[in-house]
Amino acid sequence: MANKNKLLESLSMSGFVKTVAERLRAVGKSSDAPVPDLLSYPENKLAQQLHPHVQFLIVEDIIDHSPDMKSYILAADLKRGGDKLAWFSAGQYLVLQIEMDGKTISRPYSIASSPCDTKDGYYQITVKRVEGGVASGYILDNWTIGTPVTASAPLGDFTYERLRDAKTVIGIAGGSGITPFRAFARAIAQGEEDFNLVLLYGSRTKKDAVFSDEIAALAETCNKIKIVNVLSASKAKDCEQGFITAKLIQKYAPKDEAYSVFLCGPQAMYRFVDKELATLSLRQKFVRHELFGEYFHPEQNDDYPQDGKAVYTLTVHMAGQTKTVSCPADTSLLRAMEAAGLNPPSDCRSGRCGWCHSQLLKGDVYVPESVDGRRMADKIYGYIHPCCTFPLSDCELDVPPMPKL
Ligand code: FES
Missing domain, CATH: 3.10.20.30 (Beta-grasp domain)
Known part of the structure; x- marks a missing residue:
């Protein structure tokens, strides 16, 4: 009892008991009118616009890069209640819900347009046919102008953070892994991002290097962007030949200051480049991977304990x-x-x-x-x-x- 009194006394001393009593009185006097619609509060409306649970989009245009690679311009689908597109940071992705033969599957796709392009009312995603891939083939073969698309809010942390990342980023892209770098390059050229991007873009031939010419054109107008094509199966003027090695990274990296390395590409590229990066002894926070693991092959890992056929x-x-x-x-x-x-x-x-x-x-x-x-x-x-x-x-x-x- 003595303890209880002591506790009550201390609560009382801190004003807690008084506060509870006051709150109970206030609750007793409060109105029993229904709570207003939460979206009638401007703060909630803004939060919903910035972080929607779902976005209703429609394919507004299609750009053919090759028979196996297309870009889709996605705008708000007004007929399904689509509204302003959610803002994002360059490097983020959308998760698309794909209705396919009576099944719904979801797949992440990097946004290849820049955040500023959302002001013009569109996102761009780029889809490449992947051997054994279900969603990419379905999209390429079935989506036409007018196809409705249901997407998440922009997601992901493959973004530039001034407090974490160095002022210069060495971007290492392979295949369709170029898409977030296209977003970075456009965002830098438009003044939305402020860092130096040196992009090492690995392809088999120059013809395979989608967006390369476009990024090179941005580099002509903005000295914070540089692109170097690295061709593994051909030679071309002003291109490096071979693979992206530690030596090549050092050739284009700043000599007297720290730099970050951002990688986006296939698993085989990570396996090769990660070994090269290990020899450069970069701080862990300066090496960032975008990982889309759908096509991960466990048997290609040295520590995989079986042959994968069971x-x-x-x-x-x-x-x-x-x-x-x-x-x-x-x-x-x-x-x-x-x-x-x-x-x-x-x-x-x-x-x-x-x-x-x-x-x-x-x-x-x-x-x-x-x-x-x-x-x-x-x-x-x-x-x-x-x-x-x-x-x-x-x-x-x-x-x-x-x-x-
Ligand atoms: S889908 Fe993100 S952890 Fe599995």
Whole structure:
């Protein structure tokens, strides 16, 4: 009792008891009118415009780069309630919901336009056909002008941060990994970003180097941008030949100051360039990868413990239902679920965002270290990211249902 009194006394001394009593009186006097529509508050409306849960877009134009690569100009779909496009930082991506043969799948695509282009009412994404890729082929073969597209807000952290990154960024791009760098280059030329971009763009031939001429034209008008084509299968004037090595990076990097390295491209490029970067002893914060892990091949990793040919079963508990699907060893658990018509949540597809976070109830799995973005607690309590987890035995998984867009 003495303790209780002491506690009450201390609460009283801090004014807490008095505050509670006052609040109860205020609640008693308050109106019982319904709470106004939250969007009637301008702050909430602005927040929703900047970070919408979903964006209703429409294909407004299509640019053919080659039979296997096209850019899509996406504008707000006014008929479906689309409004202003959400602002973003150069380097971010959209997750597109793709309705395909009665199934819905989602895929991230980097925004290739600059943030300033949203003021003109459009995003641009560029899609390249990927061998074995489901979504890219479907988009290239089926999307036409007028196709409705449902997208997330802009997402991702492959962005320039003045407090973290050096003033000069060596951009290393391969294949369709050029798209965020096109956004960076346009944003720098338009004054939206302020850093020096030296872009080493790896392609087989100059003809394969989509956006190269456009970025070179920006470089002519803005001395903060430089592009160097690095050709692996041909020679061309003013281009480097071979692969992007440590020596080549040093040739174009600033000599007397720190620089950041941003990489975006296929897994094979990361495997090669990461070994080269290791010899340069750069600080970890200065090396940033954009990872789109859908086409990750576990068997290409030295520590992968099997040959990838086995086929396992995956039992999935999701939204109150249980389904057992087949999962080849070289296929991520996420792709196996999608191939079986399930619609589990996903976003970055590279182990980074945590959106696909699920609990592994049974089984052994392989998670490549380079895409293992789990927290320590996740590992201890058996949580995984199915987008970058591969089966080593039959597995059982508890998956949160896909939130409705
Ligand atoms: S989808 Fe982002 S971690 Fe799996």
